[in-house]
Amino acid sequence: MSAAESAVETIQREMTIFARRARASAGRMHPELSLVSYTLLGHLEERGGCRATDLAAHYALDKSTVSRQVAALERAGLIERRLDPEDHRVQVLHLTEAGQEILAQVTRSRRAAFRERLAGWPEEDLVRFAAYLERYNAGPAGAD
């Protein structure tokens, strides 16, 4: 096996390990915000509000799933819905202040975990690793 093939093997294996661990630990680390909820809130913050349908499309989730997640987030007071005056079918979702706070807090704690894990890496390696990951994820969606 060539060095390239064996590197691909390793990348596959390590990415799988990571995915499994992330799934296992996500719920336990931030009981207040599941990985999906966190991602949705993050998207809302980044975009400054969007529609449930956009979330579903972007994250390849069924609209019913998003609908229930959104309902839960609203119940928890983390987002609010504003009827689009242009189109009354549409509800534009926005973070509430509480939502912004929780998102910031979870982001901080996640960032701390990553930072700790990456402590001791030379800056050059961090930058290259980050670039590789971006390049990997920028590829066509669909493969793991």
Added chain:
Amino acid sequence: MSAAESAVETIQREMTIFARRARASAGRMHPELSLVSYTLLGHLEERGGCRATDLAAHYALDKSTVSRQVAALERAGLIERRLDPEDHRVQVLHLTEAGQEILAQVTRSRRAAFRERLAGWPEEDLVRFAAYLERYNAGPAGAD
């Protein structure tokens, strides 16, 4: 923000994207084998058989969860249980031939997906990326 801090941000973000995508696509890509089942079968192959309790410990799953997964895999004919003659509480799990075949097939198809995604990467980058991932995952478990 320093280059190192911003790289950590990027790593966190991209790893999260990856974990989300993996979860979303795993079920659709290999309906015959969930990510967990695949991982369990892989572990059995690697170890040449082990106990349900070992699986639970290694993957931080509840023993009841493993028990049901194992039951399903046995029902599907992919693994078999052998009573440990030394200790009749213990069932040593082994891949059946069908299990080995399916595992090999899913591994091939996953590998193909990764290979396609990484096509065009210079060998040097593949090797470095693989090394970074190994180093990342080798850190203390628990952080995402």
Added chain:
DNA sequence: AGTTCAAGTTGTACTATACAACTACAACCG
């Protein structure tokens, strides 16, 4: 023998998810 420990199963509950059927509104077309 009796107690304590370990492996595994089963009952129950919860979360995330998908698919399908439905409602409400919009847009378009004749």
Added chain:
DNA sequence: CGGTTGTAGTTGTATAGTACAACTTGAACT
């Protein structure tokens, strides 16, 4: 206009994966 078709979102139903607790069975060690 007014009917048809399309889009946003909700709700009913089903399934998978998971955890926790209670239980069964066998082992080990006094």
